[in-house]
Amino acid sequence: CSLNPGVERLTFSVEWEMTPEGEILSEWFGRGVIRSCAKLDYGTAQQVIEALDAGRTGAEELVAAAAVLNGPVKVGPPSSSSSS
Numbered sequence: 264c265s266l267n268p269g270v271e272r273l274t275f276s277v278e279w280e281m282t283p284e285g286e287i288l289s290e291w292f293g294r295g296v297i298r299s300c301a302k303l304d305y306g307t308a309q310q311v312i313e314a315l316d317a318g319r320t321g322a323e324e325l326v327a328a329a330a331v332l333n334g335p336v337k338v339g340p341p342s343s344s345s346s347s
Contacts, residue, residue: 267337310324
């Protein structure tokens with residue numbers, strides 16, 4: 264996977280505002296830059312999503328995965344600047 268922690272990657276994004284029935288109310292297509300703070304495997308990402316859905320932060324799931332030596336999570340250094 265090319266989403267390594269702390270590395271900027273160019274993106275092409277689509278944002279849709281939708282009704283609960285799936286009707287598209289508005290759309291936006293554009294280019295951007297992302298900088299991941301961690302590299303996750305699919306299983307860990309799903310655990311974080313489920314934790315967020317349950318009202319938790321997902322931090323416990325990330326800490327547990329990062330504690331596994333040579334495991335699925337690679338965490339980068341803290342970002343020195345913020346960009347959006």
